[in-house]
Amino acid sequence: MNTSIYHISLLNLFWVMLPVAIVIYIYIRWTEDRVTIFYALFRMLIQLMLIGYVLTYIFSADSPYLVVLILVVMLSAASIISMRPLQKRHSSLYLHAFISIFFGGVFTLVMVVFGVLDLNPWYEPRYLIPIAGMIFANSMNAVSISAERFESEMNRESSFIK
Numbered sequence: 001m002n003t004s005i006y007h008i009s010l011l012n013l014f015w016v017m018l019p020v021a022i023v024i025y026i027y028i029r030w031t032e033d034r035v036t037i038f039y040a041l042f043r044m045l046i047q048l049m050l051i052g053y054v055l056t057y058i059f060s061a062d063s064p065y066l067v068v069l070i071l072v073v074m075l076s077a078a079s080i081i082s083m084r085p086l087q088k089r090h091s092s093l094y095l096h097a098f099i100s101i102f103f104g105g106v107f108t109l110v111m112v113v114f115g116v117l118d119l120n121p122w123y124e125p126r127y128l129i130p131i132a133g134m135i136f137a138n139s140m141n142a143v144s145i146s147a148e149r150f151e152s153e154m155n156r157e158s159s160f161i162k
Helices: 010-031 034-060 064-082 091-117 125-161
Strands: none
Touching: 010 034, 034 064, 034 125, 064 091, 064 125, 091 125
16 A cells, blocks of 8 residues: 655746636625635635545545544534534434435445445555545435435425325
């Protein structure tokens, strides 16, 4: 496993910051609010640096237990986030969302890891975690949209009954 860290030169970082500068310029012209945009930019940079260090640690880990723990946290977060659009949230809905994302997402993840990629070891975090993130995010969106549509249909139906 290659655990080297890719170093970005200041010149390359400058090129990436050009679109950010354009967004800052447009935002300030439209809102004349300088504080919010620079606070958001500072917060974004700090979060990206912190997640970079965390991912460096995770991707260099050689523990299936750590990877499974991260996948469980990802599944839990996806099930909680998927219920955000609902007006009425019950604790049982979170469990249903978790089960739905678990079965759909884990089945797909197992198919990809063992059938398509044939990872060795199967818990290779550099590949498993980003792929699981994409699969769980799509499962989360599907559950969220389904729950929102179901809720709106139930509300519509109950308004006709009254």
